[in-house]
Amino acid sequence: MTTGKSCRKAARLIGPFVDGELPASRAEELERHLSACSACALRHRRMRSMVGELSSLPTISPSPGEREELLMRVRRELSESAPAPAFHRRAQIAAAAVSLLAIAVVVVTVTMWGGKRAPVVEESASGEFAPTEVNETTGPKVSPESSKYYAGEGVLNAALSSTPSLVAPGREYGEGELAGYRDDLGARLDFYSAYWYPYSMGALDEADMRRAQRELTDQLAATAASIGGDPTSLRTAIEAALSQAGDELLLPCHAELAKVDGRECWLISLSGPEDYLLFSDPQRPPAMVLASLGGEESLKVSESLLRELAAGLAPYEGASPQAPSDPRWEGSGTGLEREETGQATGEEETSGTPTDGGEPVGETQADFRSFLRDLSARYNSLDMLDKLERLNYEQVIMLLHGNWAGLAAEGVNLGDFLRPPRRLWAVDRETGAVVR
Amino acid sequence: MLLDELDGSERDRPTDEELVRDFLAGNGAAFEELVTRYQPTVMNMAYRLLGNRSDAADVCQEVFVLLLRKLGSFRGEAKFSTWLYRVSLNACHDYARKSRRNVSLSESPGDDLPEIEQRLADEGADAPEASMERAEVQKAVREAIARLPFKFKEIIYLHDISGYNYKEVAEILDISLGTVKSRLNRARNRLAVELRDFWEQMP
Structure with missing residues (x-):
């Protein structure tokens, strides 16, 4: 009864046994093993002793000085911040949004300028447009050297105001270059903080957002007009871009007058609720935002890799799962549906312990990890596999199900697996036709 | 330990959630009450996770300042205490990362305990030898904890040191029950591996 296998099993059960969390039948079985195996009996004694020591470590109490110091600090903070007013919901949301806005500005600065101070807007060399005053609180302050950046004026009746950005004249883009377009990053981060987060929290409703959509269009057009541009073609371009989204509620956040494939176009960037994916900060939006995303996301993980994952999971799932045929995920359609029994899915680590039902699943977990490592060895996308390997069994199932809310709740960085949906449209300035 | 023990829900005093509501309504004293109520908890958590009293006091201040700023976004979906523990654990983790002050093998976390607390630690020992042995064991345990990755420290702190049960730990860390068990x-x-040499030397 002292085989390696039973000792490995005992090693998993000793902890719950010491905690008194093992069902009676398993506890008796373990006790029998302990009485026959001196190595496990020693392990058990040490575990019990160690847990006993941990529970009796002395606690500390704040000294009077530490108490006073903390209270003083808190009072100073209380007096420096605006006195907590009778918060109504919008004010609370606005405060939360301000925090996010601050993060957004930092992220933009660091991302775009490597931490250096953003240069000030310069006069247009071409003289085609004259720059307007730049709102210091919003968006990136410059565009690439060949372009000029303008922030529109005006204030929205929203919890926070935020202005769209305009680059004119912009640069020329060749085939495929727009896929890596990043000049709208600042505006999108800004808009997430100013609009989508408050919207997700209920501080702004759909009517507010529809009004914001109109006002933002007006602002962009007004900014274009104020610098000698063509507001009518810009309006047309925004409408064309919005029409591509059908009924989906999106906000025009950035425009650039550019040349695409040799044609003069307006690039229109639309901000959407998934723009949180641009945050590199672990701050995450509430699950309801994620849940509202629907099937618009694009997966970074390749379809073939997903297929292998799904196939590899089959022995553990007891089914023949199918990977999606379209990387634009459509919710749960993998054939991996099953009852939540707590078997295996609750486990994170490879060494395994009994599940909620008391059944050890460590070997299955180990097999699963071994399968992932094998996949890692065969695939070239080691970076993606590295990210996949950080997921536990349950999280991989969530990934295959497209359960983004569940993954976010587990603390998984969704940006590892998703990229925001397409929100950039090139519209011919003359004809108003969508070019790309 | 029960998460309800501190929150005032079973005593004749305002609950945490009532204090939060009062604070958001403009009553600064309500926040001070929360500070008084939870300072020992946060201090202890930070002390065990960072291994240094002065760092623990710093983090404790950071936590409550952070709390002051974030309380407006507290949505009441979790208990206040659970939320506070999460904020505190994150703050400790950030602090450990930023300061890179993971205690090295040569340091001895706990050496800065005031004398009175060292004595309290030995309370109940019935002989000087036993007392010394006990202090040695505790020192070894503290040093071993200091060498653990943060993820392991926090779960040992919550379950084995603070006495929260599996379910409460799952709530605080926002992970499944199965994950709690396997991680623990x-x-x-x-x-145990970190303590192996120590056990070997024990009579």
């Missing part, structure tokens, strides 16, 4: 098992095994 791994953390303890790792701690």
Whole structure:
């Protein structure tokens, strides 16, 4: 009864046994093993002793000085911040949004300028447009050297105001270059903080957002007009871009007058609720935002890799799962549906312990990890596999199900697996036709 | 330990959630009450996770300042205490990362305990030899904890040191019950490895 296998099993059960969390039948079985195996009996004694020591470590109490110091600090903070007013919901949301806005500005600065101070807007060399005053609180302050950046004026009746950005004249883009377009990053981060987060929290409703959509269009057009541009073609371009989204509620956040494939176009960037994916900060939006995303996301993980994952999971799932045929995920359609029994899915680590039902699943977990490592060895996308390997069994199932809310709740960085949906449209300035 | 023990829900005093509501309505004293109520908890958590009293006091201040700023976004979906523990654990983690002050093997976490607390630690020992042995064991345990990865430290702190049960730990860390069990098992095994030399020397 002292085989390696039973000792490995005992090693998993000793902890719950010491905690008194093992069902009676398993506890008796373990006790029998302990009485026959001196190595496990020693392990058990040490575990019990160690847990006993941990529970009796002395606690500390704040000294009077530490108490006073903390209270003083808190009072100073209380007096420096605006006195907590009778918060109504919008004010609370606005405060939360301000925090996010601050993060957004930092992220933009660091991302775009490597931490250096953003240069000030310069006069247009071409003289085609004259720059307007730049709102210091919003968006990136410059565009690439060949372009000029303008922030529109005006204030929205929203919890926070935020202005769209305009680059004119912009640069020329060749085939495929727009896929890596990043000049709208600042505006999108800004808009997430100013609009989508408050919207997700209920501080702004759909009517507010529809009004914001109109006002933002007006602002962009007004900014274009104020610098000698063509507001009518810009309006047309925004409408064309919005029409591509059908009924989906999106906000025009950035425009650039550019040349695409040799044609003069307006690039229109639309901000959407998934723009949180641009945050590199672990701050995450509430699950309801994620849940509202629907099937618009694009997966970074390749379809073939997903297929292998799904196939590899089959022995553990007891089914023949199918990977999606379209990387634009459509919710749960993998054939991996099953009852939540707590078997295996609750486990994170490879060494395994009994599940909620008391059944050890460590070997299955180990097999699963071994399968992932094998996949890692065969695939070239080691970076993606590295990210996949950080997921536990349950999280991989969530990934295959497209359960983004569940993954976010587990603390998984969704940006590892998703990229925001397409929100950039090139519209011919003359004809108003969508070019790309 | 029960998460309800501190929150005032079973005593004749305002609950945490009532204090939060009062604070958001403009009553600064309500926040001070929360500070008084939870300073020992946060201090202890930070002390065990960072291994240094002065760092623990710093983090404690950071936590409550952070709390002051974030309380407006507290949505009441979790208990206040659970939320506070999460904020505190994150703050400790950030602090450890930023300061890179993971205690090295040569340091001895706990050496800065005031004398009175060292004595309290030995309370109940019935002989000087036993008292010394006990202090030695505790020192070894503290040093071993200091060498653990943060993820293991926090789960050992919550379950084995603070006495929260599996379900409460799952709530605080926002992970499944199965994950609590497996992570705790791994953390303890790792701690046992760290203590192996010490056990070998024990009579």
